[in-house]
Amino acid sequence: MIHITKRKEMPLPQALAIRLLAIALSLVVCGVITAVMTGLNPLDVYGTMIKGAFGTQRKIWILLQEIAILLCVALALTPAFRMKFWNLGGEGQILVGSLASAACMICLGDKVPNALLILLMAVASVAAGAVWAGIPAIFKARWNTNETLFTLMMNYVATQLVAYFVIVWEVPKGSGNIGIINQSTEAGWFPQLFGYKYLLNIILVALLTVAMHVYLTYSKHGYEISVVGESASTARYVGIKVDRVIVRTLLLSGAVCGFAGLLLVGGTSHTLTTTIAGGRGFTAVMVAWLAKFNPAIMAASSFLLVFMGNGAGEISTAYGLNHSFGDILTGIILFFIIGCEFFISYKVHFAKKEGERVV
């Protein structure tokens, strides 16, 4: 017989050991699957993935930039998740943020000085993201609507909105493509720091990580978020205005997603497409979850996912394997990482026939 009991707090070294063991096991399973399904040497495949992520200076910059954007979105979702408000609308909030930035670049590109333009883009995209998350928040606060569905549906509205404006601004006519905005004037493009394309984005997200950590851990707002997350009734009892906390927190969550949209449009791609968010609004859910909503650990989980993604691309080119194969490996590794949490939270007892107990 097997029975399961909940553990008390497990000491950190032991918890870390379990996690490392899980990762090691997942790599073994991945290795077996790689060898069986492709006939390749798993160690070579792992080596190629590492080369794909770190092989050149450029690859490292790309890796850091991708981590930064994904982390930014995860940071955005965190305050809402801590409050147990399931914001699945990250994708849409990024999209409207991107749309607002692109609109400023297209409509004001040649009318205002660059510094002012970038400031306007920042304000517009942050506001757009905040509105997109604020609408479901208000409905939740007022009428207790289901935020999961509402935020999810807002993604589709955002996608269609972007699709509409892509047609408004498309070049050439009918192509459904905007292309790089202000390619000749570079109006609204973020400046390059010290000649590095992606450094500014990375620094901004690093600062944001610290700020979010401080906000959640040391501010009164952060405390209120935790209390509402634990129990709305308790929060009400101690005099916290729950409705207000919900709306305020979601405005913040959406604003940071909008900021991610700004980074994508102003900082890197300089264009607008319906796929510019690239699924990050959803991937970030996992980033935040894996890190138990701890901003510092989120940097590590973002790294893991981006590393796996870039590595998957590398093996698809090097060995002619489909991208999906890399996704399979990622899935296996995540399965083990998430699965091991069970053994950290619970203790499994195997009782032998005589009732003798073994750990």
Add this chain to the structure above:
Amino acid sequence: MKNLEDMMLGRRQFVLGLSGAAALALAACGGSGDSGTDEGAADAGDAAAEGTAIKVGLICLHDENSTYDLNFINGFKEAMGTLGVAEGDYMIKTNIPEGQECYDAAAELADAGCTLIFADSFGHEDYMIQAAKEFPEVQFCHATGTKAHTEGLDNYHNAFASIYEGRFLAGVAAGMKLQELADAGQLKGAAPKMGYVGAFTYAEVVSGYTSFFLGAKSIVPDVTMDVTFTGSWYDETAEKEGATKLIAGGADLISQHADSMGAPTACENAGIPNVSYNGSTVDACPNTFIVSSRINWAPYYEYAYDCVVNGNAIDVDWTGTLATDSVQLTEINEAAAAAGTADKIAEVKAGLEDGSIHVFDTASFTVEVTADKNVNATVDGNGNLTSYMADVDTDAAYEGDTEVIADGFFHESEYRSAPYFDLQIDGINLLDTAF
């Protein structure tokens, strides 16, 4: 150029719940849309230094699951085989979105020693230009793009093929089929009617369906055609629904310009003949597939490779033709095609090649000019074109800049490789133009 991902993602994401396990499923399904990176197989070779062999890269929007990308990948591998390029000296990066990722991919290929880099999707163009400016010693070749002739860069080039000739020939096969149906009294209406599922109202699509229509019209002069648009280059559901709608609207035959199996499948289910694109769909549609036109990219890859190896300049705009074998028809499916189709196609093809037939012969179609339709056109009393200012130099205002009517026909793909025929001609009825 292709919006596969948003549709695919939409579906997947929708079913996700909230648990960590669901989040797991999400990442496992590849929601993150990451770009491929690579260069592993190639060792930092010395072949380039010898001037005899170079490294070549190809950037693809999706992977071989898309018929569009598959057509490029097959052409690329075929050309590499013909040229004898060693396996480690060419690299393919798949699933590269139309954003900064394309620039990154191009730069990584250049870092890996590639001196010739291709990209396959329209939306890659600006990022290829960005990379071309940064790596002047590397040649960048972009298929379907429009800006090479106005950018003025020595190392940035566009390419396309005169696929309108292939479409015209496919249209001839369609016309033959309609004639056969008419002779057998099997038309749905009094006059033959075709349906066409297009992606966007972009010139590439307009040029394609118009040439197809004119090919059919050369056989059955009273034919008309309905066109519907999906707003995506790859949307299986929308393409299937579009074809079904056209069939319900009385179409006797369907063709399409979009990259999924949606329209061919709808035709097979309804027993309506289909003229396909990108490659043969006969395996899935043995009873209804007639013929398909496709662009064969291998000649371009070979041409560009030879140019780089021999130190010659690559054409700013390269247009493959029937003569270069860039425009191809697949094998005709005798089970669905009308008798004598192959002979007729051979006859018309010979006419196109010797210049006795022009696809966009102004005498073969009429155009209506109104305040918001065909505004850049001038017609004579019969409605035949006498002048058209096409938007050849891409600009945000879509301004017509080049006279393309001369010698009695519309000169397609001559002033740049990508198509610019975007007139709405009589006999073709656009059902929706939202895209």
